[in-house]
Amino acid sequence: MKIALIGYGKMGQAIEQVATGKGHEVVLKIDIDNAHELNSENAAKIDVAIEFTGPHSAFNNVMKCLELGIPVVCGSTGWLEHWDEVKTYCEKQNGTLIYASNYSIGVNLFFEVNKYLAGLMKSHADYSVSMEEIHHTQKKDAPSGTAITLAEQIMEQIVSKTKWVNGETTAANELSIISERTDPAPGTHKVKYSSAVDDIEIIHTAHNRQGFAGGAVLAAEFTAGKKGIYSMKEVLGL
Numbered sequence: 001m002k003i004a005l006i007g008y009g010k011m012g013q014a015i016e017q018v019a020t021g022k023g024h025e026v027v028l029k030i031d032i033d034n035a036h037e038l039n040s041e042n043a044a045k046i047d048v049a050i051e052f053t054g055p056h057s058a059f060n061n062v063m064k065c066l067e068l069g070i071p072v073v074c075g076s077t078g079w080l081e082h083w084d085e086v087k088t089y090c091e092k093q094n095g096t097l098i099y100a101s102n103y104s105i106g107v108n109l110f111f112e113v114n115k116y117l118a119g120l121m122k123s124h125a126d127y128s129v130s131m132e133e134i135h136h137t138q139k140k141d142a143p144s145g146t147a148i149t150l151a152e153q154i155m156e157q158i159v160s161k162t163k164w165v166n167g168e169t170t171a172a173n174e175l176s177i178i179s180e181r182t183d184p185a186p187g188t189h190k191v192k193y194s195s196a197v198d199d200i201e202i203i204h205t206a207h208n209r210q211g212f213a214g215g216a217v218l219a220a221e222f223t224a225g226k227k228g229i230y231s232m233k234e235v236l237g238l
Contacts, residue, residue, distance in 0.1 A: 003220060004028040004046045004070065006038065006061050007053035010138075011075070014213035015050055022217060030061075043068040048220045054140050055079045062086055062097065071096035071223040075103055075216055077145025087229060096223050100232040101145030103215030107189075108232045110204040114150050114191055117202060118157035127193040127200070129154060129161070132178045134188040142166060142179035146189055151175050154191070186212075 001024045005012045008029045016026050027045055030038050038049075038061070048071045051061050055078030065072035066089055074097065090097045102108065121127055131154075133147040143151075143166050151164040154175060164175040186206040193200040206212070215232065222235045232238075 001025070001047040001220060001224070002027045002045055004030065004038070004042070004049040006030045006049055006051040006065075007076075009052070011052040011209055011212065012050075014209040015052070015216050018210065018213045018217045019220075024217070024220075038064055038068070040068055043070050046070050048073060048223050050075070050216050050220055052076060052216070059086065063089060066090055066093045066095040066097065069093070069095065071220075071226075073098045073103075073216055073219045073223065075100065075212070077101050077148075078141035080145075090229055094227055096227050096230075098219045098223060098230045098232075098235065100215075100219070101149045102187075102212065103219060103232060104187075104204075104206060104211040105215050105218075105236065106206075106211055107146060107187075107204055108215070108236055108238065110189070110202070111149065111153065112238055113202055115153045115157070117191070117193075117200070118154045121193055121200075122157045122159075124195075125160075126195045128195075129158060129191065129193050130176045130178070131164075131192070132180070132188075132190040134180045134182060134185045136183050136185050137181045139181065142181070143177040144179070144187070144189070146187065147177050147179070150189060150191060151177060 003024055003026050008031045049065045051074045053076050058076030058079040059082040062074050133144050155161045161175045162173045164177050169176045188205045190203045219235050
């Protein structure tokens with residue numbers, strides 16, 4: 001595949017390493033200084049774009065890719081207030097979009113474990129549920145997109161929790177997410193159920209960025225010959 005990397009920070013560099021190691025070619029690297037190079041002239045030589053920037057630029061980057069007919073894999077979080085607009089435009093353009101709050105294969109398996117455990121716990125009111133997440137200090141959004149995904153999965157099962165909050169809470173209907181930023185920390189997510197007699201915890205800890213990068217490249221490979229909107233659930237066949 002011929003890949004455009006939109007965002008060439010630490011994650012973009014990790015994706016490049018994985019992609020070239022698998023025989024793919026990175027034909028364009030876009031950062032804040034050369035955004036104008038994401039244009040119709042360069043689009044002709046791009047099979048797929050992988051977008052890892054930030055909450056303030058992701059929406060425009062995704063829309064530009066769809067406008068140019070470039071399949072796009074987006075891993076930026078914190079921009080989903082625009083999701084309905086992106087979804088509508090992707091369908092109008094007959095485009096291809098994969099979005100995930102986390103591309104790590106391990107995290108996506110963790111999502112399935114989280115849903116299953118929440119389903120088991122929903123009838124046990126003696127347990128209270130809370131969450132923690134730790135990331136590096138360069139991460140701009142808090143809580144993380146992964147933590148929000150986990151929280152939404154829990155709230156689908158445990159209906160007494162009607163919203164998540166960033167920080168401690170004493171409200172019975174709120175799900176607490178404690179966000180910590182420290183270096184170096186690629187990402188840790190913990191879900192904890194506590195009662196007077198015991199605790200139950202599930203934890204995913206990333207050791208480096210390779211897991212995220214590998215999943216993003218796998219998603220890019222998945223776009224070949226496809227139209228529509230997908231998630232890592234489809235990519236991994238979960």
